[in-house]
Amino acid sequence: MSSTEELMGPGHPEFHLEEMVLNMGPQHPSTHGVLRLVLHLDGELVVSVEPQLGYLHRGFEKLAENRTYLQYLAMISRLDYLSGFFMEWSYVRSVEAMMRLEVPKRAEYIRVIIGELNRIISHHIAFGDFLMNLGASTPFVWAFRDREDVYDLLEMVTGQRMMYNYMRIGGVRWDLPDGFEERCRKFLKGFPSKVDEYEKLVTENEIFLSRTLGMGIIKPFEALDYGISGPNARASGVDWDLRRETGYSVYPEFDFKVPLGEHGDCFDRYKCRIEEMRESAKIIEQALDALCGGPVNLKIPPMVRPPAGDIYRAVETPRGEFGVYLVSNGGLRPWRLKLRDPTFSAISMIPKLTAGNKIADLVAIAGSLDLIMGGVDR
């Protein structure tokens, strides 16, 4: 922890500099949920920050030990509520790997389509909230407007807008409804122009650039040290995307780019997310083209009993690597379920990034990291 004197130099002997402690959150317009930041301020200057977690603790890991494998599926999308589908996906993947199940091809394509739609929604929020934190009101509203189109698609398929509960061990719950493909293609046709619209409003704006360029730089080795993943790490130039590296599901069949930044500042993180939205749209298009017939789930016994053992499976969520470490003793319930959330790592980076900056920069950095507290407090 750095002190006022370290940052500002020794003050005048008769002029005593006093630090102000400010509790930002848990109820604050820009902490995205219930993050509490204890700020030590010297005027506008942030001397040190201490993130305090636990305001959204719901005991997700412990609850898993008291539920059967299928029951837990209904819960897990509540974890990171903006990318609920990925939570289900990583959990289902670990159970399937444990049981050595071969998921039908059509189910995998559907998973990719829904997953990438979910990624677009999540990046919409990241984009809108980041700009909201910087004080711009219109991008937020635009993002919410376009998010509505995706929600309609997801509602059509899963019957839900946020907590999908659409995954099943060995497939998905049911097939895509009639007319989904046309609507999805129609959405994809208009989508790139909407992203262009965001960029036109924001990216070249001098005020936006002056707030984000060179602000909150994460160096690549720091990103690795802190376990940061996803767009936050890729903006620093860490060329790591689980979709490509581990090639899970049917991702190897698709042609997509992994957007990389070079500086790791707020601007690169913003830009990475914008580019990822475009890439997601491309993946969905390819998945719709490749969609084959066949069953969408396997016949599995009503009581799932994975063999004893342990396994770790992760998926690339909009915020990075979300992993499930599952230990089974061959019983009806998981013996232990450990969840790894990318936002947790990102939050641990905040003190380092913000010390010595202004309050407004703290808010900008927190927004650019795309923090969702649901996954942090498990």
Added chain:
Amino acid sequence: MSNIVDFLESFLPGFILALLVIIISAVVFPFVARRILGFMGDRLGPNRVGPQGLLQPFADFLKLFIKEDITPSQSHRLLFILAPAVALVTPMLTQVVIPFSEDYTLADLNIGLIYIVAVGAFSVLGMLIAGWASNNKYSLLGGLRSAAQMISYEIPLILTIMVVALLTGSLSLNKVVGAQGSVWFAAVQPLAFIIYAIAGVAELNRTPFDLPEAESELVSGYITEYSGMRFAFLYGLVEWGNVTVWAMAGSTLFLGGWRGPFGNSSAWLALKVIAMVLVIIWFWATFPRLQIDQLMAFAWKVLIPLSLVNLAATSLFILIWPDNFLLPTAILSWSLIAIFIAFFPSVVRKILLHNRYKFLASRRMTTMISGTGKGGIRS
């Protein structure tokens, strides 16, 4: 006794007029702002109460007036209550010297321009008192921010108002309007007008200079602890009153006041005020917020030098051509604006990229996002 009656006779009409202007602007402009912000964000905005939502402001005020009036227990009670009243002084008093129409000015002071500046500087007091008396850290930061910001932006404001005084040859606002018979000062001195507008937006704490009440940082800045009636007072009357008064002064100084293309009446003044307020709302929908040090740097490194150059050059031209200085001043001002628009963004971009490079000296500098890799497992 007759003294008092005389005083009231001369005082009351003006007082009521000034109050009415503020109340009408506080009723109309927030609603218009919300509707327009809605349209710009592809929404509808408030349209439920009355036809097209026209009764929304009354519903809002009614709601705020019947709310409990909370004074925080640790606040300085007297100052907390006093602050909104102090803040209302500026929008009320500024209207005294504004010529509403050809023959109606509340008081045609011969130091009108100085008076406007002096009364305008008063507005920071209300915010500072509100921020300090609330005994809330967010409020305090908001109040301090507004003090720093307003003192900085007062200077370019004064420097541009001096240009107007030079062009008119008088400090009386009636004379200022009178001097704009042939051409508006906004056409002669567009640079001064733009600086006045920017510095004014900063004085009013509006986007992109809305740091004192930055929602995402300071919750609501100095208004955080205010609720109910006092909130309506501070947010509605004072803030929108200030905006209206700024627009009134701006249209009087630069846009010819009550003068119009056909017929001179106060309707033209109202029209110009509405146009200027709409620009503020447009800014609101478009820009992100500046950072406090960038805000200061913009005032001290850009606006003040620019307005000083403008002032010096204008006075030089008036010295050289005492009779027809309008054309050379206009040429100078327009060309300065052209230079500013042509070079300012690229210079700013260069400085920003340089700073970014400085932070990351060891690494190659590009702003491009490069896409690499294809789908599939990388060996």
